[in-house]
Amino acid sequence: MSNDEAFHDLLALLQSNSQQSLDDLVEWLRIPSVSSDSGKIAEVRRAGDWVYEKFSAAGLQTRIIETEGHPFVFAETPAVDGQPIVLVYGHYDVQPAEPLEDWISGPFDPTVRDGNLYARGATDDKGQALTHIQSVCQWLAAGNPLPLQIKFLIEGEEEVGSGNLERLLPELADELACDCVVISDSGQYANGQPAITYGLRGIATYELHVQGPSQDLHSGSFGGAVMNPAIALCKMIDSIVNGDGVIQIPGYYDAVQPLSDSERQQWRQLPQTDEAFAAGVGVNELFGEKGYSTDERRWARPTFDVNGLTSGHQGEGVKTIIPAEASAKLSFRLVPDQDPVKLTEQLEQHLRNHTPPGVTWNLKSDHGAPGMLAATDTPFVDAANVAIEAAFGTKPVMIREGGSIPIVTRFQEVLGCDCLLLGWGLSDDNAHSPNEKFCVADFHRGIEASARLWHEIAKRAQ
Amino acid sequence: MSNDEAFHDLLALLQSNSQQSLDDLVEWLRIPSVSSDSGKIAEVRRAGDWVYEKFSAAGLQTRIIETEGHPFVFAETPAVDGQPIVLVYGHYDVQPAEPLEDWISGPFDPTVRDGNLYARGATDDKGQALTHIQSVCQWLAAGNPLPLQIKFLIEGEEEVGSGNLERLLPELADELACDCVVISDSGQYANGQPAITYGLRGIATYELHVQGPSQDLHSGSFGGAVMNPAIALCKMIDSIVNGDGVIQIPGYYDAVQPLSDSERQQWRQLPQTDEAFAAGVGVNELFGEKGYSTDERRWARPTFDVNGLTSGHQGEGVKTIIPAEASAKLSFRLVPDQDPVKLTEQLEQHLRNHTPPGVTWNLKSDHGAPGMLAATDTPFVDAANVAIEAAFGTKPVMIREGGSIPIVTRFQEVLGCDCLLLGWGLSDDNAHSPNEKFCVADFHRGIEASARLWHEIAKRAQ
Structure with missing residues (x-):
């Protein structure tokens, strides 16, 4: 039987197994693997064990890589001479489900409504990661070797910043060595319009705390005598971006x-x-x-946002105080070549120049990561184009994404690999929000596109 | 016996009764008359009954005036031909005591430490109101008639806005008719420096709510596409007052x-x-x-303060969202002749002119009251000067106060009376805060000053 015939049979098998593939996803989604919840450590590990079992049963070389936090699951198919190595990265941990009262069906009670599967992690990232896991496991189950070597790194800390992976990546570099990393943890351009994402923005987040008087003061007895820290905070924030949306921090656009x-x-x-x-x-x-x-x-343009504001009286009714303090959560999205460390210096200098009298402030830098641009003239992009068009019935568009996936830049740096971001999700999938969902048809299309991707990459290397 | 001799005896009596006066205050303070707490309605009434009993026992004509909320206690001594009538206003309700854990001794377990009596209501206003109640009741107990008619209106809703008193004042105008209202619900200028307060600022409070997208958006995928309502709010607040503290609302200073x-x-x-x-x-x-x-x-200058800010993520750590909404509590302090109703129109117009694109807003006007200026060249002020200097050993200074007591302006308007604001409190008395206190020596000086005030007013009318 030729490769093409075998591949044709595989596609038929994937289709006939589609209910089982969905059942697998439902089973995985039932595990509340909330990585930020210290009361759910055992559940997070159980979700990792689930995918370990899945790989092992399909015959992949599989191992658990312990970390100081939640473990990684690593698995690989045999090396294939003359063929590239692809590394699939995904994560088995999920965001917290709160507020629970806003869910129509329980976050860990996966439920299909109107062609969508609703559950925490449905699209981010269990559902999307599973498309690649299914394509590889079912390929092997059909009795055929993969035409190229595929490695998987499925981690359990993506939703808490991937700190252990960032740290351990250099020492895992040999094991993870690959020509291209494939990640499905983003979205299509629009419903019915798949996309290949070749750029991501970077990020830098801060907490700005402004301190005024040592305690809340009566706004009658003291109003007019001291600077109000909530007003000071508003003025400092206002100074960062003008009314046309142009950021006013000197040097901010220099590297853009x-x-x-x-x-x-x-x-x-x-x-x-x-x-x-x-x-x-x-x-x-x-x-x-x-x-x-x-x-x-x-x-593709750098931006500034306020993610939260806190000061003084927030309850019902009136409390006429000058609050002692005010604070804001700030985030910047960066484009490639902008350096988050440099931004911190620039921002501090800017705030020093715009501090109203009578208050002091403190800026806490939370985390930063540079933006990413992937090459688009690679055989991997070419293969993905063909695979996605065949599976989704529409040629994908080439887009960038405004969000940040810091680990992608690290893969590029440490592994020196190409990168394919193939998102099967939709912008209204409610990732990180109540009623997260994944379109069941896109889940099946994703599995098919994944299988076709391995086939197309291998064809191009022959 | 001459009036002066009788008065000399009274002063001696007040002094010898000082422990009993303090014991009375402790008893009154034990009643947790928190007017805003619907679970404490009976306790609030009990605090009103306590003062009713006090007046009745001393022989004043006393009645409870029922309202839709907590009752007023009204009491009066007999009219005196050729003498003015003084109305003493005070309140028997108190602020909530929370946060309880911050109190060194229980808020309703009055305790003396370092010459101060600690309890909720110690200075605001049971302790201060009681100085006048004691001076009149002990005057009568000594067997002498008052040299002028004194009326008391002690209400139970000052801490919740005096709404019923504002409403009922016109129909009570005959009963409350007076030449001067005396209120001790404010402070001295500084420790050891008593004051007569002849001006109060007015107030206007608002809640400004800015609405952006219909739900929180991912700041990566959407940052740069939509106006951030927290930034919009900061810009709107910034537009209200410039960096020199000058309010930028057109017309704001017109009536100043x-x-x-x-x-x-x-x-x-x-x-x-x-x-x-x-x-x-x-x-x-x-x-x-x-x-x-x-x-x-x-x-004496009008001011603008932000009392609270609320938007987006306020918990620990990072949540990179564009919040759907942002809101602020705003308060303005007004000087006499500024109209809070007019300010609302001016503020709305100003905000319309400074609304960033892509957001909508709503301004809720909470409450407003004009400022107050009392005449200072009256026999009442003259009498208070002499009385306070004699009791406190220091000539009082003439000051204004930045806070607002809306009912004072209403007394002036409805009763057409003069007004004496004689505060015995100190700025560090923690009114409305944990560990409220009243200096025991100032309590006794207040009783003496009150008795001297009646004596001095009557002398000037002879």
């Missing part, structure tokens, strides 16, 4: 590369209007830096 | 009268330095409108 005309041209042809985008998020008008399209602004 | 040179001259001689003031509140530098002293700014 202009977008290429061809990239801008390509994105302007993507099938989404500002009107539809605005309606989707419930605002009457979009906003951002002038001279850039919406996708340009959110994918 | 300049301070007289003599008033400014008087205040600049008050015994307090900016350095000591800053150290007292724990800031390294004071702040406010240029060209005005600290007391001018907090007593």
